[in-house]
Amino acid sequence: VSTGNICRSPIAEAVFRKLVTDEKVENKWMTDSAAVSDWNVGRSPDARALSCLRNHGIETAHKARQVTKEDFQTFDYILCMDESNLRDLKRKSNQVKDCKAKIELLGTYDPQKQLIIEDPYYGNEKDFETVYEQCVRCCKAFLEKSH
Numbered sequence: 001v002s003t004g005n006i007c008r009s010p011i012a013e014a015v016f017r018k019l020v021t022d023e024k025v026e027n028k029w030m031t032d033s034a035a036v037s038d039w040n041v042g043r044s045p046d047a048r049a050l051s052c053l054r055n056h057g058i059e060t061a062h063k064a065r066q067v068t069k070e071d072f073q074t075f076d077y078i079l080c081m082d083e084s085n086l087r088d089l090k091r092k093s094n095q096v097k098d099c100k101a102k103i104e105l106l107g108t109y110d111p112q113k114q115l116i117i118e119d120p121y122y123g124n125e126k127d128f129e130t131v132y133e134q135c136v137r138c139c140k141a142f143l144e145k146s147h
Contacts, residue, residue, distance in 0.1 A: 001080040001089060005035030005064035007121050007128070008081045010045040012106060012135040014053050014060040019139055025147075030075070034067040036088045041066055046121065052128040072096040079106040079142070081117040109141040110134060 002009040013033035020026045035041070043064045044050070053060060071078065072093050078101040080086050086105055093099045107115040117134050120127035 001034050001036060001067055001078055001085055003036055003081075003085065003119065004040045004121075005033055005062075005066075006040045006043055006046045007049050007119060008117055008131050008135075009033035009035070010060055010062045010064075011049050011053060011128075011131055012079070012081075012117075012139065013062060014058045015132070015135045016139045016143070017060075018058050019143055023143070025143075032071075032075075033062060034065050034071060036067060036080075036085055036092075038066045040064040048120070048125060048128045052125070052132050056132065067092065069096050072099040072101050075101045077101060077142075077146075078103045079138075080104070081106060081119070083116070106138045106142070107134070109138040109145065111137055111141055 010033050013031055017031045020029045020031065041064055045060065045062055073096060078089060080089055080103070086103065089103050093101065093103060105115060107117055114134055117131055120131050
């Protein structure tokens with residue numbers, strides 16, 4: 001989960017989906033990404049996010065959506081990008097009766113200990129590449145832990 005669901009979280013979603021497909025465990029996972037805010041609902045990911053993924057041979061058809069009450073009741077994990085996402089999600093989850101999701105920073109799984117995945121929106125291609133690399137490291141480690 002990220003603030004607007006057009007940069008970081010669609011990259012993480014696409015990376016994780018490719019990982020579970022490569023490992024042939026995609027039938028065990030339901031993977032999606034969403035936003036804390038409703039700014040970009042219905043929009044495709046940022047062109048730079050799409051081009052970064054394409055450079056790594058990954059396609060995505062994701063459209064931005066906002067996190068729902070059902071997400072907290074359905075998903076086992078809700079992984080987010082930074083502290084403000086974490087705060088907002090925990091606040092939202094407190095309003096959900098039977099919250100099942102464990103809400104964590106995706107960066108807690110980073111073997112290189114980069115806890116925060118910074119928003120690359122105001123940055124350049126290099127910043128998107130950094131997000132991609134962080135997502136790959138974190139998603140791999142997360143998948144290993146949750147097997």
